[in-house]
Amino acid sequence: MDVRTIRAQFPDAEKYAYFDNASRSILPVSCIEAMGRFASIWHRAGFEQFPEYQQLLPDLRSQIASLLHSSPEEIALSWNTSVPLNTAAQSFPLEPGDRVLVGRSEFPANVYVWENLARKGVEVTILPPGKGYTTVEDIRSALDARTKIVAVSFVSFHNGYRADLEEIGKLCKDAGAVLAVDAIQGLGVVETDVRACNVGILASGGQKWLLSPCGTGFLFCSSEVMRNVWPCFAGWLNVKGADPRHRSILGTPFDPVDDARRFEVGTLAFHDLVGFRESLKLILSVGVKEIQKHVLGLLDVLVEELRSLPVTIQSPLGAGERSGILSFACEDSTALKESLVAERVIVAEREGAVRVSPHLYNNLEDIEKLCRALKKFFGRAG
Ligand SMILES: Cc1ncc(COP(=O)(O)O)c(C=O)c1O
Structure with a gap:
């Protein structure tokens, strides 16, 4: 899957990391x-x-x-x-x-x-x-x-x-x-x-x-x-x-x-x-099979990063149980969500947890942006 070509359909994906497809996606140029x-x-x-x-x-x-x-x-x-x-x-x-x-x-x-x-x-x-x-x-x-x-x-x-x-x-x-x-x-x-x-x-x-x-x-x-x-x-x-x-x-x-x-x-x-x-x-x-592989791959990177942060992953991670949505909670999930959005990382808050939902146009840089913003919130900027 060629994310760079796909991203041309979503020019504003360069301006922020959009991870809120489970609310509403951004619309492609076509x-x-x-x-x-x-x-x-x-x-x-x-x-x-x-x-x-x-x-x-x-x-x-x-x-x-x-x-x-x-x-x-x-x-x-x-x-x-x-x-x-x-x-x-x-x-x-x-x-x-x-x-x-x-x-x-x-x-x-x-x-x-x-x-x-x-x-x-x-x-x-x-x-x-x-x-x-x-x-x-x-x-x-x-x-x-x-x-x-x-x-x-x-x-x-x-x-x-x-x-x-x-x-x-x-x-x-x-x-x-x-x-x-x-x-x-x-x-x-x-x-x-x-x-x-x-x-x-x-x-x-x-x-x-x-x-x-x-x-x-x-x-x-x-x-x-x-x-x-x-x-x-x-x-x-x-x-x-x-x-x-x-x-x-x-x-x-x-x-x-x-x-x-x-x-x-x-x-x-x-x-x-x-x-x-x-x-x-x-x-x-592109094919849903490819999209699924791509999105789960991005979420794998996020899950690894979350393991070192004071958050509880709410999403089941078992084989066959995962999807394009990953949610995690911390002591103040509302403040966390707001601080991410302030860093132009667009996520949602649902049922006491921060919900991240990437799609075919997201790339590793988006995930890195999210991880940096998470570390900043938890005072581990580095
Ligand atoms: C599981 C589920 N069903 C339905 C909806 C929305 O329904 P509708 O398309 O009728 O607004 C949502 C989210 O908005 C949803 O998450």
Whole structure:
């Protein structure tokens, strides 16, 4: 992976060390330029004059399908993570007495989505926070014949724990439950294979590791799950027999198309999606495998440095448990985070810890800058 070439897409990466991709990434030049070009054409000549407009949505569904090892027919475009997760939760055929399992240490959006089903008589079991994440064992001991959905994050937003989707997927398959994944903290930086992991539902926004604008996201619904799921929202664009040019749309009965486009509701955020396509191009051209290797390599250097400082690493470091997020705490994590930002090292504070989340454009000099700033804070400048 040629970081120098990639860095040309992120010119301001020279001005500061940006380690906050788990909040929102910085956007590549190609993404900004494409959005600017689209906005300018729309401004001057009208939306329909954007030459690639017809191809935009199919391109995106194919790109996302390659990231996930799924098929484009299983992808519905959306606006973030919460909307597609809610769409899936409200569409899924659940009856009173059915159970959903979700962990207490999940990002709140992924808990509320399922808790909201309690009104329908669904039993929502919130697994205890444990060490800050839900393990395979937690799920194994809670699963029963009434469990219809197991909801997990691919990667924890605060400590970076990477769920063992393959094992959880096997458990779900054996129990006849569907694995539903909030993938926003992993997709783009950790390899993802929905087929190998028996994932039934997966959602992600584009604004973090997919290097994309806010207003982008998608739902993956496997073709097996799709067979039993009727969309909870009725869209006007994706009914069978609809005129794609909208010349004559009155009188078409509501009968949603068979593929995942049935979950797309109304006009999408085209301006943001134009940027999404460019950012996905960049990620796919480098390859997630390469990005993962690069990011973990950078974090290895940081972990070594942290061992000599008065901090507690909060992220699990076991094989298969790591991701693009590394968090560590000290006596005053707020002061530490603020002092790093003052040194132009951009990190976040989450759940009492400093969270570092590098991406493909970061280099060793960025990590060295972070280490110098850490040593300065702890009075070990040298
Ligand atoms: C695990 C997880 N899920 C979801 C979100 C955000 O959801 P949305 O894209 O709907 O804003 C975040 C972070 O903001 C997150 O860390």
